[in-house]
Amino acid sequence: MxxxxxxxxxxxxxxxxxSCVHDTVYEALSRKTLGHLDPYFIRIMDAIKHDLRTLLNTGNTLTIPMSGTGSSGMEACFVNLIEKDDPVLILINGVFGMRMQDVAQRLGARVDTLEFEWGTPVIASEVQAKLVDTSYKIVAVVHAETSTGVKNPVQEIGALLKNSETIYLVDAVTSLGGIEIAMDAWGVDALYSGTQKCLSCPPGLAPLSFSEKAVSALESRKNKVPNWYLDLSMIIKYWKGATRAYHHTAPINMHYGLYQALQLIMEEGxxxxxxxxxxxxxxxxxxxxxxxxxxxxxxxxxxxxxxxxxxxxxxxxxxxxxxxxxxxxxxxxxxxxxxxxxxxxxxxxxxxxxxxxxxxxxxxxxxxxx
Ligand SMILES: Cc1ncc(COP(=O)(O)O)c(C=O)c1O
Structure with missing residues (x-):
């Protein structure tokens, strides 16, 4: 047959x-599957967290790969941070800004948008003008808009939100590993990415990072996160501390692949x-x-x-x-x-x-x- x-x-x-996958990443994917609570696997998890923090230029403790593709990172950011009627501003200049709008609307947020012509970047001065009237819980933008090839001014927008209560959420699915990201210096509070773009790993994991501000928004929610699978308040117990608690079975071999892809980036610099x-x-x-x-x-x-x-x-x-x-x-x-x-x-x-x-x-x- x-x-x-x-x-x-x-x-x-x-x-x-x-994108193309390096042979050593394919080799990593085919290593023997360990148990998801095996101490050796936990060492691999810790190394992944460390390398993601390095690549994102962040000290954020909550920096982990979510199970699922980039869209699971997007859903995870919004579902953990939004409560019904929260005011949210989404900056849109392509397909993935529109997807953010859809995700935020499904969660019952009051979504405002600022739209820019596809093929042109978000204009920071227009964002600044929009911020005068309303105090948003979240402002969200796509760093690298894959549908058009435009780089959005993430750092400039971050400067507008510094010292405010607003959570700054950035889609770094296509940017991570291909252009610099300085999460802490740029004031980004919540960020997600994907493995299959510049990290050059097959699709399947979504690196995510939350600042202290984002974590405290999660901790002070009035209601439970309405999605069990993506609830970071539970998932973090699997990723942090001396005793790890089962949440869902981690896709073990995908983590081997991500570990190796990050090793390659760190080796090259x-x-x-x-x-x-x-x-x-x-x-x-x-x-x-x-x-x-x-x-x-x-x-x-x-x-x-x-x-x-x-x-x-x-x-x-x-x-x-x-x-x-x-x-x-x-x-x-x-x-x-x-x-x-x-x-x-x-x-x-x-x-x-x-x-x-x-x-x-x-x-x-x-x-x-x-
Ligand atoms: C900028 C951006 N955001 C989100 C996504 C969604 O990621 P995925 O298709 O891995 O779920 C993509 C996928 O192409 C993307 O390019």
């Missing part, structure tokens, strides 16, 4: 995630990793422009790890992606929402951000388009 796993091809993942992303991004943009293609986002607002390229007139964008995948074994992403059919999204995330991958894609695109 055929085993479908025997026929999985190696695809160069240059889309919006997942986070600054060197960010530099590698930037250099590959610059080479890609230069190569695309020399093919006559143009970028959606203005130079100063571009993400190195997600490059949105305008589709030239008359080109069948899906056919190009199909040929790239079938003949060249390269995956790139399509546009979403209002950008569907207008852009391709080229990822240079984590282990994918290598000069040989940039050259391989440019060569393939040239052969297909000309």
């Amino acid at each position: 055929d085993n479908l796993l025997d026929n999985i091809e190696e695809i160069l993942l240059m889309g919006p995630g997942p 986070p600054d060197n990793v960010y530099h590698r992303h930037r250099v590959c991004h610059e080479e890609l943009v230069q190569g695309l422009e020399s093919l006559g293609l143009s970028m959606l986002v203005a130079p100063g607002d571009r993400l190195p790890m997600l490059n949105s390229v305008r589709i030239p007139e008359g080109v069948d964008e899906a056919a190009v992606r199909g040929t790239l995948l079938n003949e060249y074994k390269i995956e790139i992403g399509a546009g979403l929402g209002p950008l569907a059919g207008k852009i391709w999204r080229i990822g240079l995330m984590g282990h994918t951000a290598r000069q040989e991958n940039v050259s391989r894609l440019l060569t393939a695109l040239k052969a297909i388009l000309f």
Whole structure:
């Protein structure tokens, strides 16, 4: 009988995630499964917390990977922090800001939004003007908007919220491991990410970090967190202290993978990793422009790890992606929402951000388009 796993091809993942996975991460995933309360596994958990804190530049004790993909991190942040009728401001310039709005509305928050054109960043002065009228419990923004390739001014927005009661919530799903994050210095109180972007691990865990301010909002809730699985007040008892309490069975091998992915980043040095992303991004943009293609986002607002390229007139964008995948074994992403059919999204995330991958894609695109 055929085993479908025997026929999985190696695809160069240059889309919006997942990204390429280093061989040592695959090896880590296949190590022997330990019990979720085994003391040796707890050492691995502690090392993951330590490395996540280093990468986030935070001293936050509550820094852990949540089980589930990036969206579980998003849900966890909102469900633990929102109570019914809480005023929340969401800054939206793409799909993932919209998803935050949906999540917050489902929890009964009074959600205000500030919207910006897709492909352009959030404008901090407009946020400042909005903050004059209302005192929000949470202000939320996406750092790296994967649907457009725009970097939002997380640090500037944080400066507006410093010394206020407001909890500053940031989506770092695509930014973590690809550009600098200084959680404490920027005044970020709650942050979530995902493993399958610049951490270059398969999808399955969502790193999350809460500041003291966010933890005290959780502790002073009037009502129980309305979602059992994501309730941090219970989960933290599994991640902290000398005796660990069972909450749910941790996805053990996924943690091995994340541990190894973080080891790789620490060995290379986070600054060197960010530099590698930037250099590959610059080479890609230069190569695309020399093919006559143009970028959606203005130079100063571009993400190195997600490059949105305008589709030239008359080109069948899906056919190009199909040929790239079938003949060249390269995956790139399509546009979403209002950008569907207008852009391709080229990822240079984590282990994918290598000069040989940039050259391989440019060569393939040239052969297909000309
Ligand atoms: C910025 C951002 N936020 C949230 C998510 C949701 O993460 P996931 O698909 O891992 O649940 C994604 C996924 O692409 C993302 O790019």
